[in-house]
Amino acid sequence: MQRYEDTLFDQGHISNHILKNRYIVGPMTRVSSEADGTPNERVHRYYERFAKGGFAAVMTEGTYPDTMYSQGYENQAGLATEKHAEAWAPIVRDVKAHGAKMIVQLMHAGGQSQGNYYKDTSVAPSPFQPPKPMVEVYGGQGDFPVAKELTKDEIEDVKDGFVQSARYAVSAGFDGIELHGANGYLLDQFLSENINKREDEYGGSIENRLRFLVELIDDVRDAVGEQMMLGIRISQLKATNGTYKWPGGEKDAEVIFSTLGKTSVDFIHLSDDDATTPGFGEGTMTMAEAAKKYSGKPIIGCGNLSDPEVAAQFISDGQSDFVAIARQALANPDTPNRVLENKPLDDFDAGSIMKPKAYVKDHELDQPLTENE
Template sequence: MTSLFSPIQLGAIKAPNRIFMAPMTRARGTREHIPTSIMVEYYAQRASAGLIISEAIGINQLGLGWPYATGLWLPEQIAGWRKITDAVHENGGRIIAQLWQMGRVVHSSFLDGGQAVSASATTAPSQAHTYDGKKPYEEARALSVDEIAEIVQHFRDGAKNAMEAGFDGVQLHAANGYLIDQFLRDSSNFRDDRYGGSIENRIRFLNETTQAVADTIGADRTGVRLSPNGETQGVRDSDPVPVFIAAAEALSRIGIAHLELREPPLDGTFGVGEMDPLASKLRNAFKGPLILNSDFDMRRAEAELRGGIGDAVAFGRPFISNPDLPYRLQNDIPLAADDADTWFTQGKEGYVDYPAADVQVARRA
């Protein structure tokens, strides 16, 4: 019987268990978007995950608008991530890079006063995180067709740089209201060219970008993340089921190594779905491994795997404070609580100072 502790093949990657570490922005890079030494320790501590999906990593400055996040377009960034991937591999782990273009949620302060881009000229709700605190989002401008092709090339370059940095593969961030998601859904895409209007047109950017990355590093090292069941950062769709079935079918034809679905439940604790998760509806549309994500505990995760809805589960917040999460789950060891106040700070506190379970026991003794 399939369980969280069964191995799984994800294209070219063989994972020893199905407890994956979800991508989580933690803001421990430099202002130049270069990884730091404490990031090496952080990821190495969590190498027992069946697969680590890295925090979101920018493919260019135009699309990176989060303080102290990292990139993969400069040699120094590639070298910094190489130290991290080497440490993960030395500790027996596997790690892929999540490639990120944030689109309209990049504040102009990250762009030397320039304007963010999106599928259409729209403005995200709420406020942006900047180095000077929160500021209102500003209107983004619509990308031209030529500029869309340039961003596809940036994703291609980002994937190539990820492999140079020692990653085992990549995941395209097409979820959570970021650029690819802004093209997918009709609340943010008002285009009347071949990238807007019909479902076929709205999934075109996702399809072209994924194909470009797969052609560059191999479909067997390429994955995608989607968030079908609700609004994120003001991005939603009036009829999401056919949109995401079409997207899943297109990704399946490319033959990517995995599809991750970030779907908070209706009573979610970190984001709330607008409808029940769509994983069961997308199961037949995507023929490869399906990774489930959001608000899972061990009981729910095992039930979804036994029911055939998913093939692995990505855990986010539990990995923050439990670096040895697979060991704890397998041995029924209570999970440590995390401190939300240290999620996005720049120091070691709340980042690399959560002990493994055996260390906790030794301290009590």
């Protein structure tokens, strides 16, 4: 067996959980649940096929945690009610039956919301309008509205929503929770100096802008205990601003990842266009290197890691402990099995896969809607 296969199929650990290999399905926007956020049989089959295909862990799409302002897209899956939790339970059960861990990504869209079953308005750390129009492939059209500023009481409500959703995750049988702190959604909005203009303890310095994330991690950990995996996803790029970089570069990375390293998260998941390239300018560390160096936590790298040799080298170099793949997983839901058996991988075809839900038939389940890795 070649070296890269040894690397990718070595067991890995996150907290007290053993993952059978280093392949994880990255979270991808689905917009295929019922209007009220209840995952359906189509969603069930979508996730189960990745577990059958040999992945060590399957992450859900960004899943909204409350029935207030958190939903980002129409037909997005939720984990905000008992009904949602009951619908997720058989999906989780069947994914786990095939030997994969199941992790729910909890996502509050904040000012980047373009469809909400419960509310007609959106919220953000301070008044905010995303710089690009809504994403049409996810059912949006035109400019985003200006999100209103969260009051302190509403910030507590947001935390309470995540906590209740985390409890639902426990009842549904999930192995882990990932807090979506990337890609321009609410947690990332708090972290971003060009969005967060608050003048209280949640705004201003980078330490203050991290406060909400840290408090949320503490609250969710208290709710779920030590046995459940708890992680956070971090990026510089945003869904509506793909060129954004932290203004302080590696210095900001040191503060951010050092702070997260002192929390109870069990892993940090990086979202990047290309995980192998310098993250902060020519000659700098990759995002994964910085996260590994400053946090000391297990790292999941994501971004252009579909080539098994590239992915294995990324792990062997000590930059990452696991690789999350998205587009490649859509083209090859059985990626780990194919790699293990030295079978070729099909190329991702955006033209055939990036289709609105209304045009995707059941027999085209292997070609679902996705967002960027």
